[in-house]
Amino acid sequence: NMGVESTVREGWSLGYGMVVVEDACSSFSSEAHDFATTQILPRIARVRSTAQTLNALGAS
Structure with missing residues (x-):
């Protein structure tokens, strides 16, 4: 979660609309992952x- 969080925070600070694909990320523990994503x-x-991301991109 630390790498993803750092990247998302930097992108957000630069004005980008950030999307995190929750089930394509991991962390040191499930608790840390759940805390970061919720x-x-x-x-x-x-x-x-x-699935939501692929659907939004129009992939089948």
Whole structure:
């Protein structure tokens, strides 16, 4: 989660609309992953699943 969080924070600070594909990321523990994807990242990014992301991109 640390690398993803750092990248998302930097992109957000530069004005980018950030999307995090939640089930394509991992962390040191499931607790850290869950905390990042439910408490931190939704404040500065859209947190979506792979299926949601592919659907939004028009992939089948």
